[in-house]
Amino acid sequence: MSVIIILIIASLFVASGFLFAFIWSVYKGQYEDDISPSVRMLFDDTPPSDSTLNSQNP
């Protein structure tokens, strides 16, 4: 049965990894603004570069 101890400790490590990911995301400000990112991802957008301009105006 002692294998279960190792498994539990391993699972705690995995879980705490997620906890730290959560804490990191909070400090990165991912929970500050929940509206604009959802809109921003819909802008299909490549910054204008000379090459794209030239290819459109041959």
Add this chain to the structure above:
Amino acid sequence: MIVKAYSDYVCIHCGESCNGKINNGMYSFCCEGCMQVYLLISETDVCDVEQMQKLAGIRPKGRFVQDKWNYLDEPTIARKLVNYQDSKHTHIQFSLPQMHCSSCIWLLEHLGRINGAVVSSKVDFDKKEIVVVYGTDKLKLSELAALLDYIGYPPAVSYKDNEKKETQQSNRNEIIRIGVAGFCFSNIMMLSFPDYLASDGLDEKLLEHVFSYLSLGLAIPVFFYAASPFFIQAWKGLRQKWLNIDSPIAFAILVTFLRSIYEITTDSGTGYLDSMSGIVFFMLVGRWFQLKTQNAVSFERDYKSYFPMSTLVIKDGMRQYKTIDKLDKGDQILVRNQELIPADSILKKGQALIDYSFVTGENEPVPAVQGSLVYAGGKQLGTGIELEVVRTVSTSHLTRLWNNDVFQHNKNKEESFIHPWSYYFSIGLFSVAIIAAIYWQMHDPTKTWKAITSVLIVACPCSLLLSATFTFGNLMRIFGRNDMYLKNANVIEKMGDADVVVFDKTGTLTSSSGSAIQYEGEVLTEEEMLKVKTIALQSNHPLSKILSSWSEWDSLKETDDIHGFKEIPGKGMEANIGGSIIKLGNHGYTWEESLIEYTKGESDEGAVIYVSIDGKAKGRFILQQKYREGVFEAIYQIKRSIAAIHVLSGDNSWEEGYLRHRLGNDTILKFGQSPQEKLEHIQSLQKNGHKVIMIGDGLNDAGALQQSNVGISVTDLSNHFTPACDAILSGKQMSKLDGLFNLSKAGKAIVAASFALSIVYNIVGLSFATKALLSPLVAAILMPVSSISIILLVTLLGNLVARREALK
């Protein structure tokens, strides 16, 4: 001639209602962002790069004032605003209150295409802020602000821009606490699970030990980090010798933790760490639920955020910007069209027409002659004027209101009804614990401590706190959905207790867009109109002033050819203008020889001015303030079932008849009220034991808003300046006011209902505890079941009430 209602215009792109001012000749748009996006899509079906380049061609034009933003280039001012600057890039954060739809985000995040100097721009929609990075030597701050202004998002620059950071930090900590508590709670629960199933402990001692100590290790961050707010609050309460709602909770957490440590280290049990961490988790969620308020709304504004940051000072013929707190007596300042007068001053040069409506509640602009005193807070309409400052900003007439005592201390914090309840609850709980202790001391002393601690563990008053936090948190969200933003949850309770509602008139009952004028009768020629305007200009009578400023004849230039002007107070006036006798006034005076009769009564339409030319009746003007839609119906409902109504107006009484007619005789109407008188009116009501809700909009109501038990600011755009208050209400929602009040009244009943439910759980739990039979399993089941059922109950009840009141 009928003025079109604002709601008639709908943005073709995003569907928001708008005022029709922004249009491309065919369709109306709510903002420049929508117009640009719509044009791009309609022209090409796709937003391609080439089309984007067209945006680069837009240039400031029209009424737009470029030098409005020049003060931002002043290094002392810029330093306060800029986040970061090096020789290459500058990072600046602006608050852009006009941002409101996805097109806004699109346009604002493509600033770089409009002006190449902008490296990147990123918006935070929730806070309505933008962070722009631009080339330091390529663009001036004023040019950036002017660009934003031009595309329809004038930055809101005020002194108080740096205050927000702290609350943001504490919000983050609150979220992390929830995360930590949730993590530990679920893992401890998992580790305790085998123990629930095995009736007499696990067979394998080693496993039991490992599980217990792992749980203990996981409980340490819960106890020391996640639960710390409860300990801090309880400690604060105890130091003031007051048993607040957090103290029994902190005590229960402490007892549970200590007993669990004791049981685990002496190997006499597995402890109640699962219940403890679960309680902490649910309570933190409840707190967060209540704390989450609108980011974009600020409740603590005073006059400083209403005034501009700086003003243009003329010194030795040079113009330079000076921040307004540095203005001194004797400074010569220049105030342009639509700008605010920052300090009490004497008019030196120019034509002053000053709109004090926000300061005094008076609706009509006041002309001032050279040498006369003009007051801070007034808005200049027309051409630029030169002024000499006579009083500094903080001692000006208007700002003196802020020296009143009510602003010196925070609103007296009346304790919520929950606090006495929790107090009695705690006392009851301790008596049960003592009785159980005495009983066991006599019968089986070994079980005494077990019984005492069990009682404290199972009967923690958290269900009471949970029901209050979740009820009010949920109600706050419902209020928010209906465009009413509350400062905190206590406001709901205080609103429910109020028995008098005091309204301001201008800007609150009426919408801020002035009065509507309608003409009925024989059509006037342009020459006749001009004559009527000229005579209307002669009098100081409020009706005549409104008539003379009618937008329909803005383009007409009045004549000087006027003779024999005479005014008969209470009747009207007449004069010989350009050879014809013009009479303007009430029916009897103006139309004495007339045979025309209008069938409509006067009072239900507003004020009426009759006009006759050369003794011949021509027609009549109907002047009506635009009252907000549905506001009288809402007031009627409030009067019927909720509270008495008072109306205080800074305006003069020309509309008294109409208001009286609409509001009924049991309403108290007071006109010509100064800000101080409004404050005193509220004070005297409170002295007579009334709980008062004040609903106002302008600076003139600021004192009354502060003095009242609940001050509600009405605003047409959530981004407009609102004085310090407890709640901000969108003007469109005035018609729902009765429903909103009823909802706040329901809050208390919902808390009571859920509290009754929690008593049932407590009785069940206590019956186990006093018998010294509380197993971790019972505690572990009772805790989440009671918490979750209470959360469900209060959410459901809150939503039901909202639906009954036809709220969103």
